[in-house]
Amino acid sequence: MTRTAVFTDEQWARIEPLMPEAGPAGGRPYRDHRQVVEGIVFRYRAGIPWRDLPACFGPWQTVWKRHRRFSADGTWDQVLRLLLAEADAAGEIDWAVSVDSTVNRAHQHGTNLARGTGGSSNYKNLFDEPDDHALGRSRGGLGTKIHQLADGRCRPLVVLIGPGQAGDSPMLPILLEQLRVPRIGRGRPRTRPDRLRADTAYSARGHRALLRRRGIRAVIAEPDDQARNRRRRGQRGGRPPAFDTEDYKKRNTIERGFNVFKQWRGLATRYDKLALTYRGGAVLRAIVVWVTGLGDVP
Incomplete structure (x- = not known):
């Protein structure tokens, strides 16, 4: 494979049937998805301006517009959802899930749009551009x-973005609300992991209660200040939450997954002006991880 190639023929054969055949409202059929998708991947992998894409990917305007459209109409999310459905049907998803976030600094070229301050990104509709552009x-x-x-096994199930200062x-x-893995054939989508591994940032009582209601085993460390307050209250403070020390050691899977994610320079540093396209690049990275097995670990 050359430096500009991304997928082998076998890997592309998994993605091609999941791509839309025609444009919006049944418009003209798309031409050569593979060339354009590999151009999008190359741009994020190399972290270059869209205008600097090599000519082998075709006009850069076509590559950019295709990515902008697929990020806004949910195409990337649908492709990831179908890949997860196939993986779940084959028993390839390890439902001991971890949660965390990683901060990515924004380049000055990605911060020159007017934006609202003090607001938050819109998570109810992932395909509306938020006022703060998730910055x-x-x-x-x-x-x-x-x-x-x-x-x-380090592979992403849900990908969201938010402003860098948000908790x-x-x-x-x-994130739990967005977890919906369809079944192949009949049956409701799977929305509940077996367990959730998380660090002390997610140790709120409300989160533990939510996980208990949904039958999800919590493997969440208790921060020192919460432990001190619980002991200070005596019997009113209740028992310490159950905590599996050995299982918690496996929380590093999400950190290792982020290491794979950030091998794409266009994700490790945000160059996109729009939150939509930046998140679209992150979802596309998740698609590549599932297709190529980059996040797979023993």
Whole structure:
């Protein structure tokens, strides 16, 4: 394979049937999905401006417009959803799930749109551009967080983004709400993992209660301040939450998954002006991970 190639013929054969055949409202058929998709992947992998795409991928305007459209109409999410359905039917998903986020600094070329401040990204409709463009100022400057649920083999199940200064804890219910893996054939989508591994940022009582109601085993470390407050209250503080120390060691799967994610320079640093297209690139990265097995670990 050359430096510009992404998929083998066998890998592309898994993706091609999942791609739309025609444009919006039954318009003209799309031409050569593979060339355009590999152009999008190359851009994020190399972290270059769209205008600098090699000519072998065709006009850069076509590549950009295709990515913009597929990010906004849910095509990338649908492809990922169908790949997850195939993996679940084959028993390939490890439902011991981990949750975390990673901060990605924004380049100055991605921060020159007017944006609302003090707001938050819109998670009810993932395909509307939020007023803040999922950009927020933290100690290191403007940035965006990628929030993920990952299976026990480092592979992403849900990918969301938010402003860089926002906390991780409020995202947990939203991530669980977005977890829907369809069944092949009859049956409801699977929405409940076997267990959830998370660090102390997700240790709120409300989160533990939510997981108990849904029958999800919590493997979440208790922070020192919560433990001190519980002990100070005596019997009113209740028992310490159950915690499996050995199982918690496997939470590193999501950190290892982020290491794979950030091998794409266009995700490790945000160059996109629009949150839609940046998240679309992150979802496309998840698609590549599932197709190529990059996140697979023993």
